[in-house]
Amino acid sequence: DKCPLSQNANIMVMLLTKHPEFFAYPMENIRGALSFAEESLHMSVDDIERLVTKMPVFLSYSVENDLAPSTSFFQEELGFSLSQIRRTIITYPPVVNYSGHANVEAVLDLMDELFDDPKDILRISMVEPIVWSLPIDDLVSRVSFLSQTMELDLDELRSILTSLPKLFTLRVDNNVMPKLEFFLQHMSKEDLRDYVLESPTILSSSLDGRIRPRIGQILELGFDISDTPAYLMMSNNKQFEAWRDQFTTTVSG
Incomplete structure (x- = not known):
C-alpha cells in the first residue's frame, strides 16, 4: 500500500530507533492516520514527516474516534479553514487526540x-x-x-x-x-x-x-x-x- 513515509529513510530510521512502540500500533490505525493526513487534511509528505517526528503516537490514533472528530470540532465549532486546521495540527499535534480532551x-x-x-x-x-x-x-x-x-x-x-x-x-x-x-x-x-x-x-x-x-x-x-x-x-x-x-x-x- 502507498505510504507517504516510506519514501524517507530518515523518518523510518527515527521511528525504528527512537520509537519502537510504532511497531505495536494497529496497522489499520497507521494506514488510516496517514490516509487521513494526506487526503482529508491535504498534508504534503513533508508536513506528515514533521507531524510524525513531533508526535509518533499520531499514527496510533483512530480516524473515527480521534482524527475526524477533532477536525470536525475545529471546523464546525471554531470556524477553522482546512489550512488553519492543518497548520494547527502540525504546530501542536496533541490537538488531534480528541478522545483525550474530556473537557x-x-x-x-x-x-x-x-x-x-x-x-x-x-x-x-x-x-x-x-x-x-x-x-x-x-x-x-x-x-x-x-x-x-x-x-x-x-x-x-x-x-x-x-x-x-x-x-x-x-x-x-x-x-x-x-x-x-x-x-x-x-x-x-x-x-x-x-x-x-x-x-x-x-x-x-x-x-x-x-x-x-x-x-x-x-x-x-x-x-x-x-x-x-x-x-x-x-x-x-x-x-x-x-x-x-x-x-x-x-x-x-
Whole structure:
C-alpha cells in the first residue's frame, strides 16, 4: 500500500530507533492516520514527516474516534479553514487526540462566555492551540485571578486575553502572581490595570530577567513607575537607553 513515509529513510530510521512502540500500533490505525493526513487534511509528505517526528503516537490514533472528530470540532465549532486546521495540527499535534480532551466542551463554554466575537476564539486557538487540552479548572482559575487581582471588567479582561493568549497557559502561583505582586509594590491596583491594558505583553516577560531590573532602572531615574509608558518594560536595552538619554537631556536642558 502507498505510504507517504516510506519514501524517507530518515523518518523510518527515527521511528525504528527512537520509537519502537510504532511497531505495536494497529496497522489499520497507521494506514488510516496517514490516509487521513494526506487526503482529508491535504498534508504534503513533508508536513506528515514533521507531524510524525513531533508526535509518533499520531499514527496510533483512530480516524473515527480521534482524527475526524477533532477536525470536525475545529471546523464546525471554531470556524477553522482546512489550512488553519492543518497548520494547527502540525504546530501542536496533541490537538488531534480528541478522545483525550474530556473537557473540550467545557473549554468551549468558557471561551463563549469570555468572547463575543468568534474571531477572537479562532485567533486564540491558532496562537495557543494547547488551550483545548488544558484542564478547565486551571483555565478558570487563571482567568479569575487576572480579573480579580486587577479588578477588570469583561471588556478589559477580553482585551488582555486577546492581546496575549499565552496567559491561558501561564501558571498563577509561580508566574503571573509574583509579577503582579511585584508591580503592586510600586503602583496602585488601578495604575496596574491601566499599565497592563496598555501593554499586556508585560505579563509574558521574565520577572527576574526583565521586569525587576527594568523597574530598578526607572526608579533610579526618579520616576514613579505609573508615570512611565508601559512599553518601556518590553523595550530592548538600546531603546530604553535612548529613552533615558532623551529624558536626561530634557532635564539638563
